[in-house]
Amino acid sequence: MANAQEDELQYPLGARVPAPAEVLEVADGVRWLRPALPFALDHINLWLLRDREDGPGGPREGWTVVDCGLDNPGTRAAWERVFAEALDGLPVLRVVCTHMHPDHIGLAHWLCERWQCRLWISAADWAMARAVTLQSGDAHSGDSAAAFFARHGLADPDSLAKVRARRNYYVTMVPAVPPRYRRLMHGMALRVGAHAWRCHAGFGHAPEHMALHAPTVGWRHGGGGASGGSGVLISGDMVLPRISTNVSVMEFEPEANPLALYLDSIAALRALPAHTLVLPSHGRPFVGLHRRIDQLGAHHAERFAQVLEACAHEPRSAADLLDVLFARALDLHQTVFALGESIAHVHALAERGQLLPVPGADGVLRWRSAAGGDPQATHR
Numbered sequence: 001m002a003n004a005q006e007d008e009l010q011y012p013l014g015a016r017v018p019a020p021a022e023v024l025e026v027a028d029g030v031r032w033l034r035p036a037l038p039f040a041l042d043h044i045n046l047w048l049l050r051d052r053e054d055g056p057g058g059p060r061e062g063w064t065v066v067d068c069g070l071d072n073p074g075t076r077a078a079w080e081r082v083f084a085e086a087l088d089g090l091p092v093l094r095v096v097c098t099h100m101h102p103d104h105i106g107l108a109h110w111l112c113e114r115w116q117c118r119l120w121i122s123a124a125d126w127a128m129a130r131a132v133t134l135q136s137g138d139a140h141s142g143d144s145a146a147a148f149f150a151r152h153g154l155a156d157p158d159s160l161a162k163v164r165a166r167r168n169y170y171v172t173m174v175p176a177v178p179p180r181y182r183r184l185m186h187g188m189a190l191r192v193g194a195h196a197w198r199c200h201a202g203f204g205h206a207p208e209h210m211a212l213h214a215p216t217v218g219w220r221h222g223g224g225g226a227s228g229g230s231g232v233l234i235s236g237d238m239v240l241p242r243i244s245t246n247v248s249v250m251e252f253e254p255e256a257n258p259l260a261l262y263l264d265s266i267a268a269l270r271a272l273p274a275h276t277l278v279l280p281s282h283g284r285p286f287v288g289l290h291r292r293i294d295q296l297g298a299h300h301a302e303r304f305a306q307v308l309e310a311c312a313h314e315p316r317s318a319a320d321l322l323d324v325l326f327a328r329a330l331d332l333h334q335t336v337f338a339l340g341e342s343i344a345h346v347h348a349l350a351e352r353g354q355l356l357p358v359p360g361a362d363g364v365l366r367w368r369s370a371a372g373g374d375p376q377a378t379h380r
């Protein structure tokens, strides 16, 4: 579904997207793979970077993989075809994950074992992924998650029962995480083949998301290198062209204000050139980074205004605000994410002093606008 904002961005590859298990060259030495996901968000973009490493036996040619896909038979099969047909007969030398979410890190254990290579990821995301796979239960499952959602107004007994009954949700998609890794840190330059990719840490979506920017990688309209521009940003989930990034408060960090962190993080990406080719984890590669950052800022400002307006008339819980923030019907998977996002908006406004908590006798936490009947008075 296209929207007006999406049309403000440019898509150098047009409408072309790779079929499952096909790869497309999107920039000089950068290939795009797009396996299916079993969610409303039905695909993820993975990237292959032409690489060369120095070893004891001399330089070795191969590929760096950026993000891995969910661990399921379809994605494994897609990778097998890529190994056989799309790597020019060369090995995978390294696996990079932008962050610890299942669609990004799910198959990292399998890729690293198969190619006897190392996972590169931020320390926070590696540690979180390891912890969640080694313990039972996670942020979206079990009694404590259900209690957290109930506190924020989720009342539907069926939904709460499903959250309670769901165990090890993360582990069904990420059965294992490599026990050793190499650490990506903000500001470090990752040398991949002839190019240096600078790490940009981002917060609010994942513990310590890493986007990667290579100012020297060339691209052109229609794909491949040269004659379009230079500079490529692998943006992961931090900047997506069509949908807004999920920014949620979760049960294990209940007082968090991730939306303020997220907005600060994407604002920092304005330091990159406007004509950078952005390779997002979902949707199509695009040009228009600064415009997209503007759009995302405006989107959240509009959400903030809607929340303040709704909470000016009567106190509302984060669950009450789902109708205000989301125009469509949500399934359980979507409700869990949407409720986390609703709490994130509420916490951002509370930290600015624009919303005040109203604990209910029923155990539900509600919020009212600090400005009483005039939300415009405090909205910037």
Ligand SMILES: [Zn+2]
Residues within 6 Å of the ligand: 099, 101, 205, 206, 237
């Ligand atoms: Zn993610």
